[in-house]
Amino acid sequence: MKVEFDEPKCVAAGQCAMVAPDVFDQRDDDGVAILLDPTPPEDQHDSVREAAAVCPAAAIRLTTP
């Protein structure tokens, strides 16, 4: 799984960091998400899918290489 993050779309909702804290964090100043791991390990895939689904800005895209 490859995670793509469209930063300008991010509205800093923080849902991703809540659902998949090992893969997403948020910047301190404006809350915009930080993609910690663009190729997360298998055990993270479910939570990353959840994060992509719940992101209110459709800023997270998953591709399967």
Place this chain on the structure above:
Amino acid sequence: MTAPAPDPAARPATASTSGSADRSPAVSISGSADRSPAVSIAEPVVDPATASGLGAGVRASAVGAPDAAPAGRATGVEAPIGRVVIVGASAAGLAAAETLRREGFAGTITLLGDEASAPYDRPPLSKQLLSSVWDADRLLLRTTEQFAGLDLDLHLSTRATGLDPVNRVVRTATGRTFGFDALMITTGVRPRTLPGRPAHVLRTMEDALRLRERLTPGCRLVVVGAGFLGAEAASVARGLGCEVTLLEPAPVPLAHAVGLPVGRILSEAHRDHGVTLRTGVSVAEAVAEGVALSDGTVIEADEVLVAIGSHPNTEWLAGSGLTVTDGVVCDEYCAAAPGVYAAGDVARWHNPLFGVSMRIEHRTNAAEQGMAAARNLLNPGEGKPFTPVPYFWSDQYDMKIHAYGYLRDHDQVETVEGSLPDRRFLAAYRKNDRLVGALAVGMPPKAIRPWRQHIATATAWSTAVGTTSTTWATAVGATTTTTGATAVSATSTTGATAVGATSTTVATAVGATSTTSGTAVGGPTPSGAAVKEKS
């Protein structure tokens, strides 16, 4: 639980976007060969228990027709559900469709939507789209490939006009029928309008593009309604060089939603940015010259935007037996009847976390509820109650507002971090003895997260507020106010336990400001800006 592999042969979802409003283009983006229509699920057998109508509030233990021939292809799914129809192709409907597939549902998913466009996102309509920072195609929620991967039976420009509870069939405007074993209602809301001349509203891509075209420098725009939507539009229009007048019936915009002190601070931002904010005015109708107030005064405008709330799109459910009371009434599993679920702006459900029935018009709720309802639809009998902490954000001028929880009907609001006049603060909301909400402007996410957590765990006000006792003491002195007499009495009874060491300060502060709610905000602080009140 893997998503089905994208089908390269599938037709792009966007191919149907040219469909005219009343033609049912019946674009199926499924088209993969291994999904031949199974006879076993074509004609659902009607369960006598449900044949009398879709009684609301019934726990969905038996989805559809239990004795209908099971859908063999629904691998990984115990319930005999072969066909799911989702009505409303936007955030909630899409989230539901995606969740069904992620959970392994391999049956037919029919997604009906009355808009011509493939599903797009609405929050940017009043922000990046209106300000021309983004093009329209940036709003599409999913790419063509992503749609193809979902293998949907997608029908855009298709309006559902009726629900037959006995035969479990959805009817459309063109007379087509779609049978289902389980139904997901995600038809959202539409704007309320004013009598008189047609005015702008802001709900769809078309609405936003039409308005954007008119917002040229110098254009006189009247925005009726200073809620979040009206406030965002006013803010964008100012940025585009329009002369903006914002009309609001309440004395303080948004006070019912976020409380007086926060409502005042948000209103000040309008005035600081050159918007003429008139509160306490009631608009009777849109007229050729602009808008007419109920006292007969006409406020002239080149363009009028009406942002006075919305109606749930539930008319098509008339006669279905579902209970509709300001939204489709659901239980805590988002079930409106056996095998019938609702999610997003149209759904009113019982949220056990707050113990109230709520209908939430927030973007994240649409996705989260679509997901939760879809999971429950697949697992009737072992569903999970939907107990979210509602969340929304709003961009106004240079402020980014984040709100968590259920702020409506709160008894008390307190600034627990930062300061209101600086427009950098976190306000906490109390209902009874509990923390129920938090609203932040300009605060780092790490400062907000613990509050969200407290709300999610139904933390007592005393415990939650006690954790920030250092800032609490300052906050009380600087900015405490309450929303009225009930709040004050409630505070004085819980006050002693609530704030422990600072209880005396609190009691004094609350007592002092409660009688003078107009000047409470920022009262003792050097900034007089916050107390200017015009009505």
